[in-house]
């Protein structure tokens with residue numbers, strides 16, 4: 289196509305778009321038709337943002353009924369490039385599977401003494417705040433909104449769920465500043481949400497209580513919500529971490545999480561707002577001697593009994609795993625335990641436990657595994673179906689309000705490359721694309737990202753660059769898994785270095801409930817009903833039995849569900865101890881291969897990107913060697929079993 293004539297048509301023309309006359313035939317017509325109700329999920333009052341694309345003899349017309357939806361259609365065409373026009377005639381409807389697609393920023397206004405400015409942030413400071421206040425220049429926030437719109441994300445929570453004193457005031461005296469952030473996000477259809485503290489009626493309002501059933505507290509929240517929507521008319525809602533890791537919550541008043549969430553839901557309902565209420569609730573002051581308490585059980589034990597009690601505008605936001613964003617863990621049983629509740633899946637794009645944006649770790653395959661997991665077995669709904677509002681039977685929607693969608697912790701900061709590691713941008717991209725369509729193949733999504741990010745002079749990615757980036761990234765999550773905590777046991781990360789690098793016993797005698805129980809004979813957490821904590825019983829059939837039985841429990845989750853001797857033979861045919869040795873040695877070799885592959889691209893990658901990636905790869909290798917040597921040495925010393933292949937262990 290030599291030249292592209294693109295026009296805005298339909299109602300958009302009334303707002304300054306070019307008027308397309310009857311004889312004109314632009315190559316691309318973007319038509320805003322508020323009456324186009326026949327496009328599922330495309331209504332202007334819906335956040336869904338679907339669009340229709342018609343290709344007729346090489347000309348493309350995108351129609352949507354809201355500006356945001358039209359924008360999604362436009363970015364779809366941009367993503368396809370020439371292919372959008374070259375294909376056969378078509379009439380397609382593109383509807384996001386999930387209505388709520390959100391990113392949560394764990395950004396503080398101030399720099400926190402232990403956590404820095406962005407909690408678990410690995411890409412510099414916040415794009416929203418600097419010098420203890422909202423940034424004067426928010427142009428980067430608008431660029432960020434464009435980036436999000438391009439991948440289909442349309443909601444952002446702009447502050448940390450651990451709401452400290454300074455950040456709590458975003459809800460009150462800083463509202464004009466929040467309104468500025470919202471204005472910077474709005475041009476790209478991204479709506480603003482705030483994380484709020486459950487104790488705000490006391491800490492900000494001077495009330496004697498935050499009891500959710502107290503009339504004064506209810507009135508305080510209603511007025512707070514009224515003020516927020518007066519300042520930001522398209523505000524999205526509140527996000528709450530309550531009774532979790534020291535955050536205040538309803539337990540202090542003998543109330544439960546439905547009472548707490550419904551209090552806020554009532555306040556935001558008149559404005560069409562949503563409350564995202566996190567299910568990450570567990571005892572973080574556990575005695576390590578107490579073998580009966582199992583942190584993995586906690587979210588289900590607290591929330592499953594509350595199913596049916598949450599207001600329609602409450603979304604219970606559930607971390608994908610029952611523990612905490614590990615490289616590998618089981619899928620949270622809460623996701624299948626609350627059919628009468630709007631459930632959102634929470635992922636972590638920021639790489640707290642997956643290499644902290646020092647290591648290459650493309651997370652698309654891991655998220656895809658979680659989204660496609662079928663809690664009720666082959667014929668039942670998937671996790672993606674559940675968060676789209678479906679029950680055990682995928683064909684039957686149960687939540688009239690359409691499910692809770694998806695949320696994830698952002699990996700973006702004020703770093704020049706946005707994400708610290710330039711290749712970590714692929715995770716942000718993949719998150720958005722999987723939120724739009726959870727059935728996408730993560731490798732195909734990566735392929736899109738590679739093509740869009742590394743275009744050659746003619747606009748197309750060079751085959752060598754394309755193939756090499758796939759070699760570097762496709763299996764990088766499994767590579768990371770191979771040299772870190774084995775077989776789903778989790779953690780083994782350094783508490784002193786903020787979860788970066790190995791420390792096998794770092795959390796073993798701590799209060800955090802994340803133990804591996806390694807001794808001279810074996811390792812793993814017995815979560816069976818027969819002899820362990822009973823966690824397997826939180827799953828419906830068939831998984832409650834698949835996980836319970838050593839004969840059927842998948843290798844990669846073995847130590848998550850069972851305590852076994854080192855000589856236990858895996859389905860793969862190797863013993864647990866030999867698996868630890870083999871995977872750790874192989875993992876380091878794979879990192880060396882990754883480095884060689886990347887270096888082969890010398891000269892084909894922009895110099896600044898190349899330099900940053902090389903610096904990170906060197907650190908990844910150093911760290912992988914450290915993981916390998918500490919893990920193999922630890923388990924050799926515990927077990928006394930030598931490596932069958934005689935490699936160096938210290």
Ligand code: GCW
Nearest residue numbers: 394407408449450529568612
């Ligand atoms: O994984 C843990 C993190 C905390 C975080 C918490 C949570 C915001 O280490 O930094 O706090 O999860 O998800 O609330």
